[in-house]
Amino acid sequence: MNSYGFGLTVCLSAVLWGSSSAQEATEVLMTDSGVQIVTIGPGAPPHTIGLQGHRQVITMDTGARIYGLRYGVALDPNDPKAAIPGEGYIGMPQPVGCNWYAGGFFDVVLNGQSIGKTFIHSLTGRTTGNRGTTDFVFDTSQAVVRVRFVARAGEDCLLAQVLLEPKVEIKSVRISVRCYPSAFVSHAGRHVLTSKRDLAQGERADLNVADEWWTLYYDDVYDAGCVSAQHTGAGPCAVLWLPAQTEKAGFNVGGYGIDTVFQLQPELRDFRFVFFDYAGKTNDVAKADLRKRAPALLDELADFAFTDPLLARWPLAEKQAEVEQVLALVPDDKHAAAQYARWAKELAAQLELVRSHSAGAILAEAEAATTISQWQRGLPALKLKALLNKI
Numbered sequence: 001m002n003s004y005g006f007g008l009t010v011c012l013s014a015v016l017w018g019s020s021s022a023q024e025a026t027e028v029l030m031t032d033s034g035v036q037i038v039t040i041g042p043g044a045p046p047h048t049i050g051l052q053g054h055r056q057v058i059t060m061d062t063g064a065r066i067y068g069l070r071y072g073v074a075l076d077p078n079d080p081k082a083a084i085p086g087e088g089y090i091g092m093p094q095p096v097g098c099n100w101y102a103g104g105f106f107d108v109v110l111n112g113q114s115i116g117k118t119f120i121h122s123l124t125g126r127t128t129g130n131r132g133t134t135d136f137v138f139d140t141s142q143a144v145v146r147v148r149f150v151a152r153a154g155e156d157c158l159l160a161q162v163l164l165e166p167k168v169e170i171k172s173v174r175i176s177v178r179c180y181p182s183a184f185v186s187h188a189g190r191h192v193l194t195s196k197r198d199l200a201q202g203e204r205a206d207l208n209v210a211d212e213w214w215t216l217y218y219d220d221v222y223d224a225g226c227v228s229a230q231h232t233g234a235g236p237c238a239v240l241w242l243p244a245q246t247e248k249a250g251f252n253v254g255g256y257g258i259d260t261v262f263q264l265q266p267e268l269r270d271f272r273f274v275f276f277d278y279a280g281k282t283n284d285v286a287k288a289d290l291r292k293r294a295p296a297l298l299d300e301l302a303d304f305a306f307t308d309p310l311l312a313r314w315p316l317a318e319k320q321a322e323v324e325q326v327l328a329l330v331p332d333d334k335h336a337a338a339q340y341a342r343w344a345k346e347l348a349a350q351l352e353l354v355r356s357h358s359a360g361a362i363l364a365e366a367e368a369a370t371t372i373s374q375w376q377r378g379l380p381a382l383k384l385k386a387l388l389n390k391i
Contacts, residue, residue, distance in 0.1 A: 028132030029061040048074040058125040060132040060151040068094030089116035099237035181217035189221035214240040329386035
């Protein structure tokens with residue numbers, strides 16, 4: 001079970017995937033914290049205190065906005081395949097932790113069971129052309145689930161896809177998202193704006209999903225830049241989704257956090273969203289921006305290709321030939337030769353399954369991504385050894 005990302009800096013990511021220079025404006029700059037194991041201390045949810053915590057953060061800098069995505073759970077000492085979420089398991093600590101909540105903003109529930117109770121199979125990130133991709137993959141008893149976030153260079157929104165490979169009949173799909181708009185404050189001035197109405201703190205809404213397919217969350221007291229002794233307003237956040245995938249959507253405009261719950265079409269396997277964090281922008285600016293862009297974004301989201309074309313087309317034969325040339329210069333390194341032979345065999349099977357789009361493709365893609373990362377990370381040291389052998 002692998003949970004390691006692709007590299008610590010975008011420079012490495014660009015090398016790994018053959019994409020353009022990290023200095024170019026068309027590149028999404030990515031960083032990966034790597035896995036961190038901590039002991040969970042006071043201040044955390046009580047049921048997790050004293051347990052070992054598993055943490056990893058991947059950030060995607062588009063030039064217009066930095067989005068950070070975080071996996072964080074407590075480890076179950078009695079079951080290595082299980083996880084114990086605190087307040088959640090997929091969080092968004094950047095641009096700000098209060099909007100799409102850093103402690104857990106996104107939850108997928110299949111047949112009444114949250115996928116967050118299964119320990120993650122892998123969390124990986126990579127740069128491909130003008131986009132960055134972060135994948136959370138879960139191998140649960142109900143289904144293999146990939147939660148993919150895509151950020152594009154120069155853009156300020158984050159596209160998301162939940163892709164399912166069911167193992168049992170899926171009778172219900174529920175996704176909930178959580179935010180604390182603009183600041184962690186209680187009973188200030190929470191609001192949720194839709195295309196049809198503005199709901200104030202204390203109100204409840206069941207949306208007309210045919211006409212209300214985006215929501216903007218804001219606080220009319222703590223607008224962006226509003227400063228008090230304890231808090232500074234960050235600005236609002238928003239989400240957009242596909243009406244055709246949605247049976248019901250609703251929320252209570254709480255006095256602190258706001259949970260929006262989507263009941264989705266259980267026969268579908270592909271669910272899509274667009275997230276905005278408008279940190280630094282006022283409520284009025286964000287409202288005008290979302291109203292203007294929403295129709296085009298809806299069309300774009302429906303047609304967007306979430307498939308990673310570079311991974312599916314990764315030129316294994318060409319990469320093998322490159323490695324074999326280097327290995328010929330270090331004939332005594334039997335370990336490296338055996339390792340690359342094993343990786344080549346694994347990748348051949350993984351990439352074939354990815355290209356087939358058949359059952360098992362999600363896990364094969366996650367494993368191929370990790371194998372490619374290991375392959376490329378080993379090359380610089382191997383090439384240096386070969387160079388030294390020639391001197």
